[in-house]
Amino acid sequence: MIFLVNLLWFICGGFLAWLGWMLAGAALAITVVGLPWAFAAFRIAPFAAWPFGRTLVDARVVGEGRIVGTGLANVLWIIFAGFWLTLAHIVAGVSLCLTIIGIPFGLAHFKLAEVSWAPLGKRIVDR
Template identity: 45%
Template sequence: MRLLLNIIWLVFGGLWLALGYFLAGIICCILIVTIPFGIAAFRIGAYALWPFGSTVVSKPTAGVGSAIGNIVWFVVAGIWLAIGHIVTAIAMAITIIGIPLAIANLKLIPVSLMPLGKEIVDVDAASPRYL
């Protein structure tokens, strides 16, 4: 079922969403100072490409640097990405087939708001203590 949902997701928006995150990651890496944001954008892009079967967990080693970076990310990009995900989720939820896709879009909001100090792992590999 995950494979089918991922293929439908990929066709109906996941590819474009991932390409947008990858482009943002490239731009951030070119600017050197924003390389941590670029790495986070690549991580989110991979998650946006194939979201079913993956989940986001907090890294236990994340520290103050991640918190400060998340505040900067939230102000500069996070809030706008979250609004985009909400609008897209509403549009996807209009049809019955789109409801799982809308849920996946809503699942992307926490990591798009605060990506630093997070890790994307397979649902089966995720330890219950992280969920």
Template identity: 45%
Template sequence: MKVLNVLLNIIWLILAGIPMALGYVLAGVICCILIITIPWGVASFRIANYVLWPFGRTVVQKPSAGVASAVGNVIWIVVAGIWLAIAHLASALALFVTIIGIPLAIAELKIIPITLTPLGREIVPSNRAFAKYGSLTQV
């Protein structure tokens, strides 16, 4: 399984990972310019790391996330989340055209929930997610 994850990540990196990560880095830099939006910038950089190498890692809800995360996610959706989600959809459509790209397109669609609501979520290795959190959304 580890070899398959590495192979999928290398193909992903070339076809979708680098362009999508650059989008998240750009959003993170813009968010870090203003002091009040630094939490969204940090979340954007965290997702950029995840988007570069997604296979073998998963996203889980943080049990400690509260109302502040929910309000922050609403602001994020309006400011940057919707645009990044549209980029994921466009990339998924382009990947669906090729046979080798279909699994990558499905992974692209599975990343959209963290794109829209990054606060209150945590990226963990897939092999430890179920034992620690009990449920997972795996890419």
């Protein structure tokens, strides 16, 4: 069932979400300053394409250490991009939740809103 919902998501917009995160990562990777956010964008792209059955957790939950400066980098991300990405995902999620058939896709947008707020230090795990 999760595969079918993921497939529908991918066809109806997940591909564009994946492409957006990949292009953002490529644009950030061109600049040396943007490399931390580029790695985060490349890590989030597969989650944006196939969000069902997986979740994002803090890296410390899976046993990884926190990189010094992650909090400051997330604050800069929130100021320059995170607020607007989160707002867009929340608006899309609420719009989709207004229809019965769109509720699962709306919930996926809420998951993407959460990671769009502060993507550094997150890891994708299967449920």
